Amino acid sequence: MSVTPQATPLITAKNLWKKYGNNTVLERINISVYAGEFITMVGTSGCGKSTFLKMLLGMEEATSGELLLDGKPIPNEPDQSRGIVFQQYSVFPHLTVLENVILAREFEHSPLIGKLFGGKKQKVIDEAKALLESVGLTPSLAKYPHELSGGMKQRLAIAQALIRQPRILLLDEPFGALDPGIRADMHQLILKLWREHNLTVFMVTHDLSEGFYLGTRLWVFDKLRRDPHSPEAYGANITYDLPVTRKKTEVPQEIKAAEIAL
Numbered sequence: 001m002s003v004t005p006q007a008t009p010l011i012t013a014k015n016l017w018k019k020y021g022n023n024t025v026l027e028r029i030n031i032s033v034y035a036g037e038f039i040t041m042v043g044t045s046g047c048g049k050s051t052f053l054k055m056l057l058g059m060e061e062a063t064s065g066e067l068l069l070d071g072k073p074i075p076n077e078p079d080q081s082r083g084i085v086f087q088q089y090s091v092f093p094h095l096t097v098l099e100n101v102i103l104a105r106e107f108e109h110s111p112l113i114g115k116l117f118g119g120k121k122q123k124v125i126d127e128a129k130a131l132l133e134s135v136g137l138t139p140s141l142a143k144y145p146h147e148l149s150g151g152m153k154q155r156l157a158i159a160q161a162l163i164r165q166p167r168i169l170l171l172d173e174p175f176g177a178l179d180p181g182i183r184a185d186m187h188q189l190i191l192k193l194w195r196e197h198n199l200t201v202f203m204v205t206h207d208l209s210e211g212f213y214l215g216t217r218l219w220v221f222d223k224l225r226r227d228p229h230s231p232e233a234y235g236a237n238i239t240y241d242l243p244v245t246r247k248k249t250e251v252p253q254e255i256k257a258a259e260i261a262l
């Protein structure tokens with residue numbers, strides 16, 4: 001009799017807690033996430049969504065509990081397996097669009113000197129150009145960030161994250177500062193890149209509709225326990241973990257009521 005092996009989750013959290021001093025930010029987080037999922041994360045301001053992303057990136061360590069990548073403790077510093085895009089544009093202002101993407105790749109290959117030469121350099125240039133084409137920036141290769149719109153800057157930030165071929169893409173409100181029309185274009189782009197690059201995505205958003213539209217699974221962060229005399233005593237948990245199989249734009253009734261608070 002053959003036994004079908006159970007796939008190891010890409011990310012597992014086991015009784016994960018995060019505290020800053022006496023401030024309990026996250027408590028008792030238990031989740032498993034498989035390769036290819038698109039997790040969207042909503043919750044009130046300050047409830048620890050960005051902190052959770054930073055822990056996935058390796059910028060912050062758990063206070064207790066386990067956070068595993070492929071069943072092993074997640075490396076406690078950022079590496080090539082995980083890329084991140086923030087709401088505020090994180091590109092180098094003194095470099096062109098093409099140079100910004102090349103630099104991200106050069107640091108990966110040659111972190112001490114940050115420079116590649118000859119054939120290797122040409123290969124990186126070709127890869128960067130191909131990626132910039134896939135995010136729609138081919139006409140802007142020689143432009144500097146100040147010459148780009150907000151949407152174009154975010155396209156560049158996404159290309160910078162993807163040039164290192166991460167398996168996991170972390171997005172911290174990447175479209176929060178963009179106009180609605182531009183945001184709709186970015187939604188199509190991120191869905192295309194998610195499929196083409198076989199990514200697992202964790203995305204923080206304040207827009208519940210966006211969360212339902214993009215995600216295959218939506219998490220709501222909230223506090224289950226509160227002490228009005230000691231607001232920092234308890235941390236947030238994932239209070240809803242919803243598979244998004246319904247019509248993508250429909251928000252379920254039970255959390256529609258909570259939308260005002262997000």
Ligand SMILES: Nc1ncnc2c1ncn2[C@@H]1O[C@H](COP(=O)(O)OP(=O)(O)OP(=O)(O)O)[C@@H](O)[C@H]1O
Nearest residue numbers: 020023025043044045046047048049050051052204
């Ligand atoms: N480096 C830090 N040192 C101390 N406290 C921190 C640090 N980073 C975050 N915090 C605290 O952790 C809590 C959660 O912050 P976090 O940014 O993760 O929330 P969030 O849910 O992402 O909020 P928002 O939706 O407003 O971005 C806040 O109380 C914040 O003040």
